Amino acid sequence: MKVILPVELADDIEPLLPSxxxxxxxxxxxxxxxxxxxxxxxxxGFRVKNTTLHKVLAAAPTIRWQHTPSSGVNHILTPTFLSHDIILTNSSGVHAIPIAEFVLNFMLYHAKNVRELQDLQTNHYWNKWLELQELYEKTLLLIGTGNIGQEIALRAKAFGxxxxxxxxxxxxxxxFDKIVGANEWKALLPEADYIVIATPLxxxxxxxxxxxxxxxMRPTAYLINIARGAIVDENALLTALREGWIAGAGLDIFESEPLPPESPFWSLPNAFITPHCSALTPQVxxxxxxxxxxNLTSYRNKEKLRNVVNKNVGY
Known part of the structure; x- marks a missing residue:
């Protein structure tokens, strides 16, 4: 059997392959x-480009199973890919722990006013009475309760x-104290302090x-996106942050990446921008x-594969 491996993972995988x-x-x-x-x-590979994907499919039309190191698969489900009879599996679950920790980082950054504390240090100014908040008894709304959402809930519950x-x-x-259907979450927005997007695109x-x-959303609400940029209307979010519809946002993901240097998001004082890095740890x-x-062992043994994607629903 022959397998095609991305250069960024080949050194780790090749020593583990059967002879x-x-x-x-x-x-x-x-x-x-x-x-x-x-x-x-x-x-x-990580963040595979459509052109690369299509080159591989053209060069190896015999491919029957493709695995992606990402959880999201929207960038893979192109018309060209869908025209092939290929089983697709993703890496759902492997990123859940670091992303969940990163969400807590976003929430604590906001609650503990870390930006202002850093400014005080830069300016050598001692202001003991800076207003800080607690996460205790705040309400967190998770739009998406898969592996990532459940790991976030586990950690947030420890904060009360x-x-x-x-x-x-x-x-x-x-x-979870309450779970609603996919069309009912909007009714909860006026009561949520933190809203985290953890749903597939x-x-x-x-x-x-x-x-x-x-x-x-409340004027005091804080929006966090660690899912996919296109889930958010970025122009609407810019307006919301500039005009104070919400208090702020933690954004690890954007529709166009890298985020262009001229993007106004970089300069917003109530936006915490990170470069799509929330899942990047050696453990992942x-x-x-x-x-x-x-899964390769299961595939060779004609056994059920883990994390098979339903290509009709997109995850």
Whole structure:
């Protein structure tokens, strides 16, 4: 069997491959270090480009299973990909711990007024009476209660927060005080202190956070997006932050990345901008490798694969 591996993960994976499996490396631009023809398995790289994906599919039309190191798959479900009969699996779950920790970082940054504290240090100014807030008894609304949402809820509950969640099929989950259906979360916005977007990008969720929903939030509310940029109408969010519809936002993801230097988001005093890095830890890399190797064993044994994506719903 032949597998195609991205150069950024090949060094970790190749020593773990069985002796009867050969590998061909592909770089981020779709250039191979060998002959990809006849390959049956493809592990794409981080943030794979459409052009690279399509080059691989054209060079190896025999691919039957593709795995992606990301949780989101919207960038993979192109018409070209969908025209092939390929099982797609994702890495849902491997990023949940670091992203959940990062969400707590965003909330504490806001509650403890870290930006102002840093300014005080820069200016060598002692202001003991700076107003700080607690997370205790604040209400957190998680739009999306999958692996990431559940890890966030676990950590937020330890701070004594009230946890609400929204999911397509509402059902009780540990650490959640309330879970509503996918169409009911808007009614909760006026009562939420922190709103975290943790849902996949699909045609249904694109532009989910818009002027209408931002207007429903409290002026003291804080929005956090660690999912996909296109879930938020960025022009509406800019207006909301500039005009004080909401108190602020923690944004690790944007529709266009890298965020251009001229973007007004960089200069907003009530926006905490991070470069899509919330999941980047060494442990995540190890989890991705283990998941792929485990699934490769299952694939060879014709057993059920973990994290098979429903291409019709987008996750």
């Amino acid at each position: 009867d499996i050969t590998s061909v490396r592909v770089d981020p631009d779709g250039n191979f270090d060998g002959d990809p023809s006849g390959a049956e398995v493809y592990l794409n 927060m009230q946890i609400w969640g929204s999911r397509r099929n509402p059902e009780p989950l540990a650490n 699909t045609p249904e969720t694109k532009g989910l956070i818009n002027a209408e929903t931002l207007r429903l 890399r190890s989890r991705i490798v283990k998941l792929f190797i485990d």
